[in-house]
Amino acid sequence: MNRRLFLAALTAFAAPAMAGWVRKSPLGNPCKPGLPDDDEVRALLARTWEGLDPTRVWDVHAHLTGVGDGGKGVWISPEMETWRHPTMRARRDFLLNASCADAAPGAVDAAYVAHLARLMGDHPAGAKILLFAFDHYHGDDKLPQPRNSTFFIHNDYARDVARAHPDRFEWAASIHPYRDDCVPALETAAAAGARAVKWLPTGQNIDPASPRCDNFYAALARLDLPLIVHVGAEATVKARHEEFGNPLRLRRALDARVRVVAAHCASHGQDRDERGRKVPSFDLFTRLMCMPEYAGRLFGDISAMTQNNRSAQMQTVLARNEWHGRLLNGSDYPLPGARPLISLRKLAHDDLLDPALIAPLDRLRNHNALLFDLALKRHLAWEGKRLPASVFQTRDFFRIA
């Protein structure tokens, strides 16, 4: 049997039996209910919230997804549904398990939201999370291309999910700047309560340095809406345009007076500097952070920075006191629920985490990926330095009175 036939057979016969395979594996999220009933975790959580005003704690980076079975506003690439594309399919299954939506076949979209609401319900009152819509890949001809998109989350869907849980959820729109209607779409989103705009340039075919973005930048600046942009390498979504993730390409937005949040502080991947040399993307982010004209305009979110192989960048972020006022905490949910991505042992080995905290953090992770992410970051330390409360109290960044 050739490879294609084999994979087709696998899809037809084995896939249904493999539903839930991630959860059953040692690498899976067991999705235990509630919070662990033990004193060590209770003490960990008490220290996590000490010195924080929960009403100002917003998680600024979270993904809304699903598989499209809710009938409104969620679409994922058919490539993710079949074992003919094993990497994409495995990725999908890991993400669904990370979000505990894997146990609800036929109702995955609803389960995704319900579980997120439950995780937030275990936070003190007032704490919120910013959920991202996700626009299609668009061609240079300004038209959406589902064929090149990994997933699509309609702005109206993000808006409606946020409205259904106003005490816990906020939302960010995603609008491709090459669209003819990009400015009116932005105005509509702003009027409907969007707090920011999210782009993934490498996966959506957006060149942030292109003059084609200028009208959109002008509108963002006028509406005072921040732009959260993925920079550096991307691992979850098909990245067809790696060069668009270069942090230096953010200068056009910054020069247009847009407040820009560089997702993950560009902590992963390499990009070319002005002289064409490949350097860590993080070095290019660092260079922009050091430019005085971008103070008050360029920010970084620390989502995903506890993932494996980003320890050096995390150490730098902890060490640079002068950056702390420009950092925003985000979880990159559902990724903290994907066990293979964050190794507590590695963080301890890299002197970022007290080894005594590995066990309680691990138990917390089995129940609540969001509180796990927050507790972990509140306890990170590098040479005695920790992230101040302001990194977590991000509500004010969104100009909420």
Ligand SMILES: [Zn+2]
């Ligand atoms: Zn993300």
